[in-house]
Amino acid sequence: MNTKVDLESRIPNNVGLKEDRRLQRALEQWQPAFIDWWRQMGPEGFQEKDVYLRTAVSVESGGWAHFDYVKMPEYRWGIFLEPPVKGRKVGFGDHFGEPAWQEVPGEYRNPLRRIIVTQGDTEPASVEQQRMLGKTAPSLYDLRNLFQVNVEEGRHLWAMVYLLHTYFGRDGRYEAEELLARRSGDADRPRILGAFNQPIENWLDFYMFTTFTDRDGKYQLLALAESGFDPLSRTCKFMLTEEAHHMFVGETGVERVIRRTVEVMREHPDDDPRRHGVLDLPTIQKFLNLWFTLSLDLFGGEISTNAADFFANGLKGRHKEEEYDDHLALDRHYAMKVVKEGKVVEEQVPLRNAMNEVLRDAYVEDDERCVKKWNRVFEKEGMDFRLRLPSRRFHRHIGIYAGHWFDPDGHLLSEVEWEKRRGQWLPDARDRSYVQSLMTPVLEPGKVANWVAPPRVGINKHPFAWEYVRL
């Protein structure tokens, strides 16, 4: 496939769209529907403003992005795949060592479509979830970051729609339309995955979402980047470049919240931080507990036939599959903690059936690293407090721990006991209304809301005090 970048066409791309008239027509027909969706469901209130955004213009590392002011509906959403690797082979499963597929194998058409639709559905969903946040941005810098995340989620939708249109025929076009028809939180047409139907009401939710839920996205993309279906692999690899920024927004966002709280605690050691209009540490921990566990659910069941099938069929691998020594994963087992007769015991599960858990392990490890970074703020300050990830058994709604009640240390409780203590672990209505009370917009260059510290650096070497969005 052509990898020359074409930035002049209606749809910027490096997939040789000009030479494929059928595909070009199909995508050009989908484009107006996408723009309509964006105007309807994209960021509320800022559609006509100039926003300082980066746009993908190439797939070369170093020079892939271009920064400039743009009105969001005019953003140049394009289709970019990583350059093909010559002679690439399927890297795992029963087809290990066979040439990677450039076309969809018929027998895997339905599961592949399902995988792509499920991944694709999360992209517009998160834009919808975050559409009201612009009204309460703590700074112009944050406002711009929000929009950057939003437009790139939009581009990720384009990436998935490209695959659907190119490789899945009429069904693919139908699914592409459906991606624009579902709505986050809509009772009649909800988004596919539960976590993407929760509204993101405040910026603490947003920072936690971009830290934890976008990181789920990262790991899903890493696993799909291993896919034996080469176009999916190449698409996901390039999406990962953009996804990194989303996690940066989340990680630094939470870190800035912590820094500000610590500052206030230093100045007023004996006061409740809430009296000074910042977020107290237990509340931060509760939001962390919530979004970490909602995101854990997105990896699917611990013991999963689908996961085993996807791996066996070469559709979805482990992250960094090449670092494993056994790519068949046939004879090995995974030591899984399961609930049996009211106790947590270890059970050996065939490794292929445990692939969701293997991916979740890598994800949790990455989250640990992130939390450690946050905790450095307390270390520097000489404080004993530490944030921590709750047990992965806590507050689960999917998989083998769903329907059991665990505390954040992973101890089994009765439902009654759990419900009694729920408010200690998860944000309750009072916490939410307190956080909401802090959400007043600050939209002057260089200014920032009281509850969050300014970032250490700005965007693209600009200072923090800069007009990232022209209002």
Add this chain to the structure above:
Amino acid sequence: MAHDNADPPPVRFETHPSRYRHWKLSFEGDVARLRMDVREDATLREGYRLKLNSYDLGVDIELADALQRLRFEHPETRCVVVESARDRIFCAGANINMLATSGHAFKVNFCKFTNETRIGIEDMSARSGVKSLAALNGTCAGGGYELALACDEIVLVEDGNSAVSLPEVPLLAVLPGTGGLTRVVDKRKVRRDRADVFCTVAEGIKGKRAEEWGLVDEVVPKSRFEAAVAARAKALAARAAAEKPSRRGAGVALDALDPAEEADAVRYRHVTLELDRRARTATLTVKGPGGPPPAGGAAMRAEGAGLWALRAFRELDDALLRLRVNHLEIGLVLLRTSGDPAAVLAWDAALEAARKEDWFADEVVLNMARTLRRLDLTAKSLFAVVDGGSCFAGSLLEIALAADRSYMLDDGDGKVSVSLSPMNGGPFPMSNGLTRLASRFLADPTLAEAALAAKGPLGAPAAEAAGLVTFALDSIDWEDEVRVAVEERASLSPDALTGMEANLRWAGAETMDTKIFGRLTAWQNWIFQRPNAVGDRGALTMYGKPERPLFDWKRT
């Protein structure tokens, strides 16, 4: 693979709503709600969990009980809504791990019982004036969709996600086991090429397309789902009321059968099942009524579940189910009756007279019909033994007509007899839609008419001449001939006999029911045995395991 011989604990088919673990039955006016809420850990046997509202035989026994009680205990019910208590899940079908760990005979019996239950839903709609509506609030796969197909109408929620599917072929390399394929094209009349697509897409078909293709009657957004279900239920109830106005008044509670269980016998009030394990035979004896019938429907309702015609056939039904599932090595069943033939004929006449105006008398007859069809469908050789003290008359003669053969003692003075009643002429159709007489005399329908016109009891020579029994034997030959016939039969291959009997029992044109059972017996049971399904690397064996199935690609 599991073992048919390992003697798992016997299955009991009697239950009661107070003991249901998987269903909730509730009533509001003329609409009943049957809510599926399967308890994962409440399985009939070890080795699997009933996730996502999947079912095993235990779940279906409760369903069958609920339907039976709807008919008898709730005459106010005109429509039953089959629904799920689980969010976004209707029913995931028969539990796959249960199937994968069950022996062949158990699988076949499981499928047969579930089929009889679903056909019972259709029978209830056609004959009892109780319609059914499947309210699919979420995923509906395999046996879940087949349950929906048995209902009069299907409503599916449209949430961009919920689909109906028959994933057996692409996922498990077997066939839908409860009539799914037949009902899609025969009942819902989905175009065959679309059905072909539908049955090979594991994730199924959702939304508008499901409606356009006729897989469901209506798709409705979640916010309007409850209202749409309620409206359709009301309309169905009204239709049912117009079709069967006699269904009204108070219900009749079904009591427990509580038979006495011995090592080699089960003894009910009117039925006895005796096993001779060494000879691999059983004797099933039905006792005729002990006295004259109550006069009229009201008097029958007053007797309630104790009414002989109801109680005896419920007992016979229970005994047949136990025979099938708990006594696999019994190959031949000797069918006997005992009592006064004249009394049976009097009961027939009373029921026949009462059922036109009285829903209860009618339900009693419909239950007899279902039980007799269960007898036809029992995959064991059936020999009727007509000898001294027997009462093969009218409705009980159907038992002999259901048998593969019948042996009648010619006692010389006509005390051993068979007799007919109008009950032999219509109320007890077989699965092929014909009476047992009509099926028997396909070559010459006048023989059926002549038999029905016969006045008085027929002794052995007359019965043999009329074609109503296979052999009439005098007392010199009787014992030896019957013994030899039994021993010979019990020595033949059980597989070949099952197939042979299934071929011979339902002559005449096909109906949806005969197609469902015939194709199940022939195709599904074949596929269920093939290495592509149950071999070491067969799809059913490999389901949920890390390795992929390996197929033998040769087609027949």
